[in-house]
Amino acid sequence: MAALKLHDLVLSGNCYKVRLLCSLLGLxxxxxxxxxxxxxxxxxxxxxxxxxxxxxIFEDGGxxxxxxxxxxxxxxxKYGGESWLPTDAAGMAEVVxxxxxxxNEIARGPNDAxxxxxxxxxxxxDLAREKAKRILxxxxxxxxxxxxxxxxxxxxxxxxxMPYVGLAHEGGLSLEPYPxxxxxIGRIKALPGFIAMPEL
Amino acid sequence: MAALKLHDLVLSGNCYKVRLLCSLLGLxxxxxxxxxxxxxxxxxxxxxxxxxxxxxIFEDGGxxxxxxxxxxxxxxxKYGGESWLPTDAAGMAEVVxxxxxxxNEIARGPNDAxxxxxxxxxxxxDLAREKAKRILxxxxxxxxxxxxxxxxxxxxxxxxxMPYVGLAHEGGLSLEPYPxxxxxIGRIKALPGFIAMPEL
Numbered sequence: 001m002a003a004l005k006l007h008d009l010v011l012s013g014n015c016y017k018v019r020l021l022c023s024l025l026g027l028x029x030x031x032x033x034x035x036x037x038x039x040x041x042x043x044x045x046x047x048x049x050x051x052x053x054x055x056x057i058f059e060d061g062g063x064x065x066x067x068x069x070x071x072x073x074x075x076x077x078k079y080g081g082e083s084w085l086p087t088d089a090a091g092m093a094e095v096v097x098x099x100x101x102x103x104n105e106i107a108r109g110p111n112d113a114x115x116x117x118x119x120x121x122x123x124x125x126d127l128a129r130e131k132a133k134r135i136l137x138x139x140x141x142x143x144x145x146x147x148x149x150x151x152x153x154x155x156x157x158x159x160x161x162m163p164y165v166g167l168a169h170e171g172g173l174s175l176e177p178y179p180x181x182x183x184x185i186g187r188i189k190a191l192p193g194f195i196a197m198p199e200l
Numbered sequence: 201m202a203a204l205k206l207h208d209l210v211l212s213g214n215c216y217k218v219r220l221l222c223s224l225l226g227l228x229x230x231x232x233x234x235x236x237x238x239x240x241x242x243x244x245x246x247x248x249x250x251x252x253x254x255x256x257i258f259e260d261g262g263x264x265x266x267x268x269x270x271x272x273x274x275x276x277x278k279y280g281g282e283s284w285l286p287t288d289a290a291g292m293a294e295v296v297x298x299x300x301x302x303x304n305e306i307a308r309g310p311n312d313a314x315x316x317x318x319x320x321x322x323x324x325x326d327l328a329r330e331k332a333k334r335i336l337x338x339x340x341x342x343x344x345x346x347x348x349x350x351x352x353x354x355x356x357x358x359x360x361x362m363p364y365v366g367l368a369h370e371g372g373l374s375l376e377p378y379p380x381x382x383x384x385i386g387r388i389k390a391l392p393g394f395i396a397m398p399e400l
Contacts (some may be wrong), residue, residue, distance in 0.1 A: 050243070051338055063290050070297035078289035089278035090263050096299070097270035103303045124324075138251055 005030045007046060007057040012036075013163035014068035015056045021072055021159050024193040025079050065159075069099040072156040078136065084156050095150040098157030105135035111164040113171025122132045125172075132173050136181065139165070142181035147187060154191060162188050166200045207246060207257040212236075213311065213363035214268035215256045216242060216397045221272055221359050224393040225279050228257045269299040272356040285354050295350040298357030302364075305335035311364040313371025324374075332373050336381065339365070343380035347387060362388050366400045 004022065006032045008015045022029040034055050036039050042053040050057045050066040056065065056112075058071045065071050076085035086092055109132030115121035116128060139161070142149065150157035166185050168175055175182055188194065204222065208215045208231045208394040222229040234240050234255050242253040250257045257264065258271045260278075265271050275320055276285035286292055287385070307330030315321040316328060342349065350357035366385050375382055388394065 030217045051341065065290075065293050065297065067297045067300045069300050070293045073296045074289045077287075077292055087277075089274045090265075092277055093265050093270045095273035096273045096296075097265065097267040099296070100267045100299075102268050103300045104307065108306065108308075141251065159312035 004028065005032060005059040007032045007034050007041070007049075007055050007059075009034050009036045009055055010198070012165055013197070014053060014171050016054050016163050016200075017159055018058060018071050018075070019045050020163075020195055021075050021080075021084070021156065023051050023195045024159075024191055025075065025084075026193060027075070027079055067103075069103055069156075069160050072099070074159055076156045080156075083153065084114075084159075084176055086151070086155075091151060095155050095157045097159050098149045101139075102157075102160035105131065105138075106161055109133075109135045109164075109169040110171050113166065113173060114167055115171075116174055118170050118175065128171065129173060132168065132171065136165070136168070136173070136178055140178045143184045149186070154188065155158045158184075158188055163197065164200070167197070203230050204228065204317060205232060205259040207232045207241075207249075207255050207259075209234050209236045209255055210398070213367055213397070216363050216400075217268045217359055218256050218271050218275070220363075220395055221275050221280070221284070221356065222309065223395045224359075224391055225275065225284075226393060227275070227279055237322055259350050267303075269303055269356075271358050273361055274300070278358045279354075281308070284359075286351070286355075288361045291351060295355050295357045298349045299360050301335065301339075302357075302360035305331065305338075306361055306364050309333075309335045309364075310368040310371050310373055313373060314364065315371075317372055318370050328371065329373060332368065332371065336365070336368070336373070336375075336378055340378045340380050348384070354388065358384075358388055363397065363400070370399060381395060 002026055006018050006029055040046055041055050049064050052066055056068055056071060057066060073085060085095055109128060112123055112128035113125055113132055116123050116125040120147055140197055148154050148158050149161060162185060165181060204227060206218050206229055214282060215302055240246055241255050243261055247253055249264050256271060257266060265274055266386055273285060312323055312328035313325055313332055316323050316325040348354050348358050349361060362385060
């Protein structure tokens with residue numbers, strides 16, 4: 001097997017998702033730290049690998065992928081089998097619907113609030129916190145009735161959604177009102193091979 | 201085969217994606233128009249089918265799905281086979297990475313600009329148009345070198361991304377500077393079974 005490589009930022013929840021799934025799958029992953037503050041992801045050679053100018057960027061032999069959710073799909077499909085991303089239409093669609101929550105509601109909610117508070121990004125932090133409370137409320141109601149987001153077992157839906165929810169406090173949001181979410185995060189933390197982010 | 205059903209709004213590009221893929225796949229789809237202005241999607245019984253309070257909502261027998269991108273995955277996986285969503289890890293991840301562009305950059309760009317201009321949504325239209333120009337530029341560069349977004353053939357990546365790009369003029373954005381995008385839209389319009397949106 002060719003070495004797996006991640007162009008990585010330790011503080012990025014999107015990079016952490018990839019590190020976490022690799023660890024849960026028992027895959028060796030080479031980390032190439034990116035000088036994010038120096039803008040290395042917006043310059044050559046990284047900009048040729050990902051014209052969107054973002055990290056993570058993932059390499060497996062000659063394959064180069066952008067977008068953390070797409071990288072999770074690749075890892076699950078190639079190395080994780082049926083367990084992390086089912087191949088039946090209904091199961092796959094259910095997982096994908098939660099990948100979309102990670103890309104949309106969570107990114108524009110708790111992630112944006114954290115980008116503002118922790119990294120000084122210029123964006124509407126009040127709007128981000130309003131959006132965060134909406135998606136946290138929806139997730140709380142769902143997780144009060146389900147152990148994991150998409151299926152009755154952990155899938156990449158959980159790996160995609162957990163990091164920025166778990167980091168909500170760095171965007172001024174408490175998880176105190178969301179006991180089912182906290183229990184769910186605990187279930188993920190208890191998975192064999194779990195690794196933490198420093199702030200989580 | 202149980203009847204496929206879409207809770208539908210004729211002016212929604214997200215609903216149109218589902219109608220379009222069904223037509224391309226030769227699937228019969230029952231349309232249940234939603235009283236969007238009356239807020240029917242935020243009330244019972246639709247809110248029980250999709251707690252996010254959004255359309256499209258899709259039904260296939262007892263299966264109920266939310267999120268247009270997830271519905272495309274379901275249809276491709278169940279009825280479209282390898283052609284519209286490949287099952288190999290690299291191909292699937294490439295398609296998914298563009299589904300994420302539909303959910304993120306296109307939704308927050310041309311779609312938001314249209315929501316503001318055409319439907320009076322209160323959002324930052326200048327920011328939406330700035331984001332739109334960024335993603336249109338990235339897509340133009342990509343499509344100058346590729347016939348379709350993810351693979352050398354049409355996939356659900358194209359079906360997911362095309363509608364709100366093709367509707368960009370309704371958000372005050374011209375596609376005149378983007379010849380490769382216009383040629384790509386033409387390729388999709390030429391597919392057997394293509395159906396149009398009135399405004400497209």
